Amino acid sequence: MLENLIREIGTRFGVGGDQARSIAQMLLAYVTNPATGGITGLLQRLRSDGLDGMVQSWLGNTSNPEVPSNSQVESIFGSGTGGGMLSAIVSRLDLSREKVVSVVGALLPRLIGYLTPGGTVPAVLPAEIATLAEGGRGLLGPALLGTAAASTVPPVATTAPVAAASSSGGLAKWLPWIIGALIILFGINYCAKKKTDAPAPAEVPAASAPAPAPAAPASEPAPMPAPVASEAAVPAPSSATDTAPAGAAVLDSMAQDMPLLRVFFDTGKTEVASEFGAKSKAFVDYLKANADVKAVISGFNDPTGDPAKNAELSKQRAEAVQSALVAAGVPADRTVLEKPAETTDTGATNAASRRVDVMIRK
Template structure:
């Protein structure tokens, strides 16, 4: 069910498949966490953060709007991301980006009938149960409470499982290692009950029996503790976890407004700050760089720093904005010209290995958000958002757009059997109508030829030029003309 999504995310972020599965399981646990109101509460949470349109696109059919790591953290909170990263053993920045990549397709799968489920669908219980050992070992806390809604115990306990979770979490915080041992004992007892608990009978009373046992065990522990208050045993076992929890992503924000650059960010050392700041001043001038970059030794290594410094001479386009956060690079090119944007895409092609790059092309983001088993209609809608550019007055695809065509080919090859796609070329109304008709046809054929070169079956494609006859915007403005100069994909009959 999640095979293609897991494989794609694992490859994209350099994860092994087991790590990707743990991230997916943790995400599903958060979605169905009854302490937040289950899946309906999850939807409400996103809507309260102004992301209602985004999460609505994940329900039912149609392309899924992408979400980036910063948006995900804004909705869920940094503590949830931190907890998942620690429990799964995935670097925090990678975990946040991978979870963001997993979420649209996962939520779409859970709501494939267009309805928000009230509980975990039976079709994915097997997947979650296969991760039962991981969730039991995770213990209490943000992740543990999310998992309580989906683990084996919840099949029997229902909402009472959250009551146990609340007491278990409070007890763990109060009584330390002995409390955690008690919680593990409760978990093991639930496992041993197995099918008997799930089938009813003792399952009706099991949560409360376990809760009573947990409280009794905590009471005995507190009595023992009071006898030894003067000589508490030193504990250093938690130190590595606490140190790991303080690690944060390296960050760098950049905005170029008419040559005046404003920056912000955080790096791990004074040497990194000096290297970056000196490069900014060298490229933009001492009086043209504003903002601050802070230093915190708890910050992770910025593996992209040297490459970023080398590329700063290419970041002089007016209106360019971007943010590095861990292993994610988010661009805002809305204030840039098409010429500058395409030049930037060409410079960035393959520049940052292992970095997730978002915001340069809406179509690329829309393709990445397609869920497993997408329809032909979903595919052509996303493909038509890909902004392919040509050299002025010709049918030669720009070098910067070649990577977009290659990426489009990979998704077309995954289309449902029997899907046939028309590649349509369109122009604005500048020049001779007959010449525009010929140019649009030549461009459509050029794209089709490249798609075939990149492995698409030629029998599934046709090409047609429409010239200036089907505008989608007003040709009276430069912006409208730019929208009308396009490659549009439709399902062929």
């Protein structure tokens, strides 16, 4: 499917199949680069630039996403001296910049839609995407690393150091990294001095007024070792405005002819919703009918509260979903707990981030 998409876009802009595939590889290498925040980091930067509506049209949408203009593509991937990723592609493939910009603009929303079948960023890249991105890293080489360096330096330090690096080389090339590291060290030291002895709560929900004492306290961490789920993208929502359930719930769907589960949780809790048995039936039946596949389970949390407690909460949720699958008849050795690359704030809302994803993997 992905190869067909790449070939179709290449044909549309008069680019050969191999060249179109190379562009897709380099674009994926850039978009999934951990040094620039990966997919989540790119989408957050676009939203900060006022492109939230466009980004929303991409998520989980591979048929009719909004296509960025050439000027927007230049701003995202190649404006300024040096040209960034776009110049690297032009140089590598000996294509006109205009043609590269057009192909990248057409590919970007479709690739993001392919990568987010449930409307959220995946915890683990599909094997096909990971293979393409790995090839792209080899093609981009230093260009990708240079982009990553510029993106990780705080804004106040980028302009002068980066200009010096491009003109003088040598030590100046490392100035952004050195300044960024010093700022980070200073921040860590400052926060350590300010830190109080009282532990922060996990996933503290925002409230406009203090809640009465009997209500479930927002600061209460989830101690229950509930079994929880894994990483698996859910099927694309019916529209870009669809939202996750507000509390504990289970969504079942299909993507690429395979069942997927997304299990949502109440704030600070690990209890799996009672509807899990009914909602997971198709998933369990698929596992029973296909002995060569396993259920991969990944837990997530929202960004509020203490990060260490939230990490444990994500793990407990994944274990809770794993136990629920075993109780539904799936052998324990057919399940895999897999910690995602990004566990926090991976959904459009806090409710969407408090979840466990379960996907099929061969």
